[in-house]
Ligand SMILES: O=P(O)(O)OC[C@H]1O[C@H](OP(=O)(O)OP(=O)(O)O)[C@H](O)[C@@H]1O
């Protein structure tokens with residue numbers, strides 16, 4: 001595929017870069033929980049949030065890990081998000097002391113939905129675009145709205161032609 005995406009820019013993230021950025025996110029969150037700085041649990045938003053959620057839970061030694069599954073549907077130009085799997089209700093309460101982690105926030109539709117359910121949770125993403133920025137409490141790197149972030153699980157190493165081409 002040589003056509004450009006409808007986004008002007010691409011931000012290609014390697015596994016190594018993602019690992020470093022997710023670690024930086026964990027360190028920023030360290031000691032910031034409401035109960036003597038501690039967090040009760042990490043909840044990853046599937047699927048992209050699972051990798052940073054695992055890294056955060058490992059760095060901060062949080063052993064309680066759960067997931068919430070959010071599926072986005074496109075109806076004409078409107079994106080609508082729906083929860084298809086909930087985390088444990090007794091664990092979550094109103095979200096107090098819970099770290100909810102995703103790989104990125106873009107339009108904010110996903111976090112908007114999850115925030116309505118757990119208003120007291122702390123929302124953390126590795127990357128953020130300006131539209132979704134107000135919905136996230138902590139993030140590491142901001143990219144412009146017209147940038148598409150390519151994650152390592154969506155990419156593979158492949159041959160590219162030399163800049164000057166071949167004979
Ligand atoms: O701020 P938004 O506009 O809602 O976009 C951000 C969400 O979109 C992507 O997930 P996606 O729904 O593509 O599913 P996936 O994580 O399973 O890949 C990404 O992982 C975020 O969860």
Ligand SMILES: O=c1[nH]c(=O)c2nc[nH]c2[nH]1
Nearest residue numbers: 106147148149150151154
């Ligand atoms: O891989 C992705 N990159 C993005 O920039 C993005 N925005 C929403 N959903 C996304 N998925």
Ligand SMILES: [Mg+2]
Nearest residue numbers: 046047048049
């Ligand atoms: Mg996602």
